[in-house]
Amino acid sequence: MKAQRIDGKAISDQIKEEAALEAQKLQRQGITPCLAVVLVGNDPASMVYVNNKKKACEKVGILSRSYELPEDTEEKDLLALVEQLNMDNSVHGVLVQLPLPPQIDEEKVILAVDPKKDVDCFHPLNVGLLHTGQKGFLPCTPAGVLELIERSGHTIEGKRCVVIGRSHNVGKPTAMLLLQKNGTVTICHSKTKDLKGICKEADILVSAVGKLHTVTKDMVKEGAVVIDVGMNRNENGKLCGDVDFDDVCEVAGAVSPVPGGVGLMTVAMLMKNCITAAKLQNGL
Numbered sequence: 001m002k003a004q005r006i007d008g009k010a011i012s013d014q015i016k017e018e019a020a021l022e023a024q025k026l027q028r029q030g031i032t033p034c035l036a037v038v039l040v041g042n043d044p045a046s047m048v049y050v051n052n053k054k055k056a057c058e059k060v061g062i063l064s065r066s067y068e069l070p071e072d073t074e075e076k077d078l079l080a081l082v083e084q085l086n087m088d089n090s091v092h093g094v095l096v097q098l099p100l101p102p103q104i105d106e107e108k109v110i111l112a113v114d115p116k117k118d119v120d121c122f123h124p125l126n127v128g129l130l131h132t133g134q135k136g137f138l139p140c141t142p143a144g145v146l147e148l149i150e151r152s153g154h155t156i157e158g159k160r161c162v163v164i165g166r167s168h169n170v171g172k173p174t175a176m177l178l179l180q181k182n183g184t185v186t187i188c189h190s191k192t193k194d195l196k197g198i199c200k201e202a203d204i205l206v207s208a209v210g211k212l213h214t215v216t217k218d219m220v221k222e223g224a225v226v227i228d229v230g231m232n233r234n235e236n237g238k239l240c241g242d243v244d245f246d247d248v249c250e251v252a253g254a255v256s257p258v259p260g261g262v263g264l265m266t267v268a269m270l271m272k273n274c275i276t277a278a279k280l281q282n283g284l
């Protein structure tokens with residue numbers, strides 16, 4: 001059997017087109033959705049991601065405002081900028097690119113973003129809304145995982161779902177979203193016993209570990225949907241996920257690739273959240 005290759009490019013393009021239609025509707029009502037993107041330092045990967053976000057904004061019809069601060073920025077100066085953006089009524093979304101340099105406490109910065117403008121859905125208030133199933137922003141990468149599953153024709157209800165990884169920003173919220181779709185969800189982590197046995201029972205397997213070769217074909221049930229959230233470099237510097245793609249394709253029903261999978265969805269879902277933010281702040 002050869003697995004379906006889940007096409008993150010096509011699905012993320014579709015979501016951006018939907019966001020563009022929403023942006024046009026807002027424009028007709030005199031509202032220009034606006035995202036402020038804050039980058040501290042010169043991390044090359046972060047610079048690429050921030051650029052991708054700005055390009056996506058342009059494509060969708062969202063105004064992006066860019067703030068690039070030096071590597072040695074003091075925490076208080078970043079907090080002051082966030083506060084200024086919180087107060088600015090023309091800005092609907094505030095995004096601070098992570099990771100931040102070591103002198104800055106990420107938690108403090110996340111707490112400083114106005115929850116109404118928190119398009120990353122990192123603020124504890126928005127995390128709480130998510131966990132209690134209330135309306136609000138959806139975290140971009142986890143929401144992207146669900147869109148990849150559903151828009152490639154797979155249902156979640158009643159399925160055995162296994163998430164490998166328990167990070168605050170990816171593993172835990174992905175598990176929560178799968179649960180809200182009535183999946184039966186197990187979260188695995190570094191202390192899990194019999195990882196292979198648990199994974200082998202999954203109809204839907206999501207790997208968000210950040211380690212090459214985490215998922216090999218002997219861990220995958222015949223016909224399973226496998227979503228790869230990992231971003232790693234192999235020994236030749238090539239970008240790879242957590243999943244041994246070619247190997248796993250021999251047993252799985254569908255697999256998302258890296259690159260060309262979840263990463264693209266993160267940016268598309270951010271666009272959707274920016275539209276939501278602009279609507280909510282205008283009473284729509």
Ligand SMILES: Nc1nc2c(c(=O)[nH]1)N[C@@H](CN(C=O)c1ccc(C(=O)N[C@@H](CCC(=O)O)C(=O)O)cc1)CN2
Pocket residue numbers: 048049050052095096097098099120140141231239258259260261262263264266267
């Ligand atoms: N404030 C935030 N910081 C970070 C987030 C986030 O969602 N909000 N997530 C990651 C980085 N990230 C977005 O910011 C991100 C990572 C990867 C991709 C992506 O498009 N990946 C491509 C491959 C790109 C490449 O070739 O290098 C893919 O998987 O196809 C987009 C966004 C940490 N920080």
Ligand SMILES: [Mg+2]
Pocket residue numbers: 100101102103104105106
């Ligand atoms: Mg830090």
